[in-house]
Amino acid sequence: MITRPIQHLLLAALYDAFAEWADPFAFVCSKGCATCCTRSVTMTSLEGDGIMDFLAEADRRSELTAPAFQPAAKQMAQVTTNAFVAAHLRGESVEEAENWDLRPCPFLKDATCSIYPVRPFGCRLFASQDPCAVSGMAEMPPGYLAGATALLQYIEHLDNGGSWGTMVELLAGMNTGQAAGYGEPTAPISGFLIAPDERALVEPLLQRLLTREIKGQTFAQWLQLARS
Secondary structure, eight states, rough: OOOOHHHHHHHHHHHHHHHHTTTTOOOOOOOOOTTTTTTTTTTEEHHHHHHHHHHTTTTEEEGGGGGGSSSSSOOOOOOOOOHHHHHHTTOOOOOOOOOOOOOTTTEETTTTEEGGOOOOHHHHHHHHOOOOOOTTTTOOTTTHHHHHHHHHHHHHSSSOOOEEEEEEHHHHHHHHOOGGGGHHHHHHHOOOOOEEEEEHHHHHHHHHHHHEEEEEEEEEHHHHHOOO
């Protein structure tokens, strides 16, 4: 088991590695572009901790009691990222959310993210090489989503004993101390869904991250401890 402070250091290292890897891509996203900022973004309770601390420091915790943060009658997130990948590796079909909640994220203020420094990885990975406001679809380079998905799996793996769900629902639960009732238990990594033609792009990202040292151990070594 890894302590929460170490988990947060590992999460920060993961964010940094991803930002370095994604920087060369010619994405057109800019401040004020909020097409992808919906209530369907998912995250772990590990990421939720950072948001809760950020809101507390700014005296904004009361926002989580507003109607916009009340969980939907039917939860959108049905299966965690690692559970989804594990099922596919076993050749099983996976039931996905029937209807995504595409209403704007409650943290949007004038089309700008008001928790930007602590936004979860589910927000950080969204990007497009063409403006998506017209088509509503993001254009990502081959392999980009596979790399981002692998990091989503790492985050879930690190959050041992935590919860996974939509950001809005999970934060509402964390605010009342009932996070487990608004999400699914996190699951360990059992493998990845990276196609052979995507490996040349994805492997440098994973290598860069796994070899990073945090508190005297590599990220890879910490991953091995995450489920012990």
